[in-house]
Amino acid sequence: MRAFRFLIGFVLLVLQLLSPPVSAADKVKVVASFSIIGDLVRQIGGDRVDVTMLVGPNTDMHAYQPTPGDAKTLLGANLIVINGLGFEGWADRLVKASGFKGHAIVASKGIKALAAGERDHPAHGGKAHAHNRYDPHAWQEVANVKTYVANIRDALIAVDAPGKPRYDAAAAAYLKQLDALETEIKAAFADIPKSRRRVIASHEAFTYFGDAYGVEFLAPQGVGDNTEPSARGVATLIRQIKRERMKVVFVENISNPQLIERISKEAGATVGGTLYSDALSEPAGPASTYIDMMRYNTRLLAAAMK
Ligand code: ZN
Numbered sequence: 001m002r003a004f005r006f007l008i009g010f011v012l013l014v015l016q017l018l019s020p021p022v023s024a025a026d027k028v029k030v031v032a033s034f035s036i037i038g039d040l041v042r043q044i045g046g047d048r049v050d051v052t053m054l055v056g057p058n059t060d061m062h063a064y065q066p067t068p069g070d071a072k073t074l075l076g077a078n079l080i081v082i083n084g085l086g087f088e089g090w091a092d093r094l095v096k097a098s099g100f101k102g103h104a105i106v107a108s109k110g111i112k113a114l115a116a117g118e119r120d121h122p123a124h125g126g127k128a129h130a131h132n133r134y135d136p137h138a139w140q141e142v143a144n145v146k147t148y149v150a151n152i153r154d155a156l157i158a159v160d161a162p163g164k165p166r167y168d169a170a171a172a173a174y175l176k177q178l179d180a181l182e183t184e185i186k187a188a189f190a191d192i193p194k195s196r197r198r199v200i201a202s203h204e205a206f207t208y209f210g211d212a213y214g215v216e217f218l219a220p221q222g223v224g225d226n227t228e229p230s231a232r233g234v235a236t237l238i239r240q241i242k243r244e245r246m247k248v249v250f251v252e253n254i255s256n257p258q259l260i261e262r263i264s265k266e267a268g269a270t271v272g273g274t275l276y277s278d279a280l281s282e283p284a285g286p287a288s289t290y291i292d293m294m295r296y297n298t299r300l301l302a303a304a305m306k
Contacts, residue, residue: 024050028160031074033082033091034061035280036139037107037148039290041081043174044152048163052077057280057288066090071098078159081152084108086116087136105155107148108138114211117204137277141208142182142294146175181291188302189213196305200241200249205277215301218244220251227253234259241267248272248304273300 027050032038038053045051052073055064074080075098082088084106095104113134138144153171157164189197198216206217222236223229229237234254241249241263250272254260260271275297276287287293 028079028156028163029077030156031077031080033080033088034278035059036278036290036293037081037083037152039280039288040107040145040148040152041156043289044149044167044170045156045163046166046170048160048166049156055279057282058285059279061087061278064090066094066097070094074098074100077102079103079105079155081105081107081155083136083139085113085134085136085138086132103155103159105151107151108136108144109147109151111138111144111147113138114207117207135207137205138208139290140206140277141212142178142185143212144208145290146178149174149178177291181294185213185294185298188298189215189305192302192305198244198246199272199301199304200237200244200246200251201275202251202253203275203277206275209297213298220249223251223253228256229254229259231259234262238263238267241269246304250275250300250304272304275300 028045028048030041030045030049030051032041032051032053034055035053035057038051038056041049041051054066054070054073055061071094074094077100079102080091080095080100082091082104085108116132116135139148149171153167156167160167194214197214198218200218200220202220202223204217204219206215209215210217218240220237221240222233224233237249237251240246246267246269248270249263252274254263254271263269263271276293280289280293281287287296
């Protein structure tokens with residue numbers, strides 16, 4: 001019993017040493033460009049950091065433009081973390097306009113980026129950046145996020161050296177979780193024949209996912225940009241669904257119940273739930289952390305192929 005108490009005391013002491021108490025005012029102020037980066041910073045920084053996201057959960061990065069309020073938030077921050085690869089076309093302008101003198105990092109630095117797809121993707125951060133050289137959606141591959149985590153850990157240590165033991169330990173633990181996640185995603189598709197690992201998805205955000213886990217994402221035909229498709233467009237989509245023998249399609253811009261009904265009646269396919277691509281869900285939703293998002297998408301996709 002005494003040995004047990006000693007052990008508990010020892011564990012508590014180690015925990016205290018790992019994370020000295022930090023008052024709200026002393027917290028490292030981090031600005032994350034969007035919700036997925038925000039979650040990664042929180043996973044590594046824990047209670048030593050105070051994270052503000054410029055583009056929050058369930059919010060479309062494609063429609064974001066920085067506000068004067070964002071510039072003010074940034075000016076008061078110690079660190080800004082962005083994805084890079086052209087995802088935040090506005091970042092340089094915002095940093096300059098705000099007078100920010102802190103540390104700025106690109107989380108994707110060091111990954112092997114894929115070239116931008118041929119399919120039209122809505123502009124990230126304004127029309128001028130519509131034709132990126134690289135596909136920015138690198139977080140859709142877990143291996144890349146391990147690099148993100150290392151970059152974020154190093155950046156936190158650079159701005160808050162006393163927190164190093166905390167950041168090192170949290171990053172190591174989180175990297176282990178990412179290893180497990182990777183194994184889980186690969187296992188989910190392993191028994192599905194290659195010929196069935198195909199889905200129709202509207203937002204071209206899953207090229208990294210497709211490459212890494214052997215899933216083919218087809219662009220929907222007949223339903224273009226962000227507007228609700230016409231009846232004629234839906235007829236084209238129905239022909240494609242039949243030809244490709246799809247049972248589920250993921251088309252974000254079809255919200256009209258009559259069109260959804262028509263697709264299920266005429267093509268025998270369901271308009272599937274939302275795949276989370278560029279934003280996490282709200283805290284109560286099914287994809288409120290990066291790991292939950294990847295799990296959720298994997299489950300939805302694998303179910304659609306069965
Ligand atoms: Zn996107």
